[in-house]
Amino acid sequence: xxxxxxHNHHVILSEAAxxxxxxxxxxxxxxxxxxxxxxxxxxxxxxxxxxxxxxLVKGIKGFEAEFIKSKFSFNLRKPSVQWSDxxxxxxxxxxxxxxxxxxxxxxxxxxxx
Amino acid sequence: xxxxxQSPRYKIIEKRQSVAFWxxxxxxxxxxYWYQQILGQxxxxxxxxxxxxxxxxxQLPKDRFSAERxxxxxxxxxxxxxxxxxxxxxxxxxxxxxxxxxFFGQGTRLTVV
Numbered sequence: 001x002x003x004x005x006x007h008n009h010h011v012i013l014s015e016a017a018x019x020x021x022x023x024x025x026x027x028x029x030x031x032x033x034x035x036x037x038x039x040x041x042x043x044x045x046x047x048x049x050x051x052x053x054x055x056l057v058k059g060i061k062g063f064e065a066e067f068i069k070s071k072f073s074f075n076l077r078k079p080s081v082q083w084s085d086x087x088x089x090x091x092x093x094x095x096x097x098x099x100x101x102x103x104x105x106x107x108x109x110x111x112x113x
Numbered sequence: 114x115x116x117x118x119q120s121p122r123y124k125i126i127e128k129r130q131s132v133a134f135w136x137x138x139x140x141x142x143x144x145x146y147w148y149q150q151i152l153g154q155x156x157x158x159x160x161x162x163x164x165x166x167x168x169x170x171x172q173l174p175k176d177r178f179s180a181e182r183x184x185x186x187x188x189x190x191x192x193x194x195x196x197x198x199x200x201x202x203x204x205x206x207x208x209x210x211x212x213x214x215x216f217f218g219q220g221t222r223l224t225v226v
Binding site: 004006008034035042043044045046049090094098099100101102103104105106 | 117133144146153154155156157158161165168169204206211212213215216217218219220
């Protein structure tokens, strides 16, 4: 079945460590790609999005993501995490010829001081 | 700009009872989504409206779930009768355009006992 996969279910890091969260999708054609974040007790918020153009996308709070079409991937990165980055991160895709926003299973990130 | 409003925030019901959730999207947003998020999983799309018309309800369990969007603005999601497996957070989101960034409400946490 076509889907969005996030392989890291739970990531634990120390402050200042680098972060990379994987996201792969299985849809061919042109897709819209998103990363959402859910901080404890808060609603889902958009971190960044990719529709077209430069495949390296910069988002809020120092996050960035790279779209690699040949690998069907849209990995999220941050060079140096902070304790305040502790949250759940969701990759989401709008497949071709639809406008359904499909989410991955999420990655729980814990950052320790 | 006011965000997506949802009520109630929490609801506990017994199995076989009915329950309704309400969502008020951001003003002017034509697209409205309802998602179900079970603990430890990513949000699962239940139904998508464009104005007051249904765009997709392929994952809505229609024997017990129903949704409507009155006059293309507010929306209600109903479960009747509820089952234990319906325990989840129900998220409402809205978007200005089909395929664009979605803005989420705080969600309604439903516990069925």
